[in-house]
Amino acid sequence: QKEVEQDPGPLSVPEGAIVSLNCTYSNSAFQYFMWYRQYSRKGPELLMYTYSSGNKEDGRFTAQVDKSSKYISLFIRDSQPSDSATYLCAMSTASGGSYIPTFGRGTSLIVHP
Amino acid sequence: NAGVTQTPKFRILKIGQSMTLQCAQDMNHNYMYWYRQDPGMGLKLIYYSVGAGITDKGEVPNGYNVSRSTTEDFPLRLELAAPSQTSVYFCASSLGGLTDTQYFGPGTRLTVL
Numbered sequence A: 001q002k003e004v005e006q007d008p009g010p011l012s013v014p015e016g017a018i019v020s021l022n023c024t025y026s027n028s029a030f031q032y033f034m035w036y037r038q039y040s041r042k043g044p045e046l047l048m049y050t051y052s053s054g055n056k057e058d059g060r061f062t063a064q065v066d067k068s069s070k071y072i073s074l075f076i077r078d079s080q081p082s083d084s085a086t087y088l089c090a091m092s093t094a095s096g097g098s099y100i101p102t103f104g105r106g107t108s109l110i111v112h113p
Numbered sequence B: 001n002a003g004v005t006q007t008p009k010f011r012i013l014k015i016g017q018s019m020t021l022q023c024a025q026d027m028n029h030n031y032m033y034w035y036r037q038d039p040g041m042g043l044k045l046i047y048y049s050v051g052a053g054i055t056d057k058g059e060v061p062n063g064y065n066v067s068r069s070t071t072e073d074f075p076l077r078l079e080l081a082a083p084s085q086t087s088v089y090f091c092a093s094s095l096g097g098l099t100d101t102q103y104f105g106p107g108t109r110l111t112v113l
Helices: none
Strands: A011-014 A019-025 A032-038 A045-051 A054-058 A061-066 A071-076 A085-092 A107-112 B004-007 B010-013 B019-025 B031-037 B043-051 B054-057 B064-066 B076-078 B087-094 B108-112
Touching (some): A011 A019, A045 A054, B004 B087, B019 B108, B043 B064
Parallel strands (some): B010 B108
Antiparallel strands (some): A032 A085, A054 A061
16 A cells, blocks of 8 residues: 555546545654645646644635545635646655655646636 | 756657756755656655765665765766656755755656667
């Protein structure tokens, strides 16, 4: 079993839909949870992060962490064609003094007009 | 700031050839990383460095070498290229620490024929 599981999709939704992207993980030591967005032929860029459990909102985006279920989610409200990208979850914990994140495979999202 | 820069953007190699992928950052970050990304497979860590003169293996180091003689530069060396090394290579940097953000370069697309 991989440490971080993420459905690669693609997930295709109409413009304006609410999108839910999810990751599960097996390492209960993970403390810091991130979502990166990667446009086609570009490098990933950090979209949101949360520390430990709870919700965090930033505009149309909400990141949610449920440590008891080892499950994290990213919600996108009023999705736009410009949100079409691959979304990678990442999570990290201390390991030998370093904090090297573990990435999911990424979910490809397509928002069609 | 230019951020993280990578050269070349594209390269085609023949089996058995060698090459160096260049990576530089101007953010005075301690940590630097090399990832490869195969279609639908997410990011796999090849090597990372926590500071000049210090490097360590990631998940898939075989067939690659790195060095870190300065804070700014982190070249990745491919010896005896094989078709299995066809991939997109991303360099990233970060300050380090648990609540860390990685900044990615634009990537190098490598094809080995």
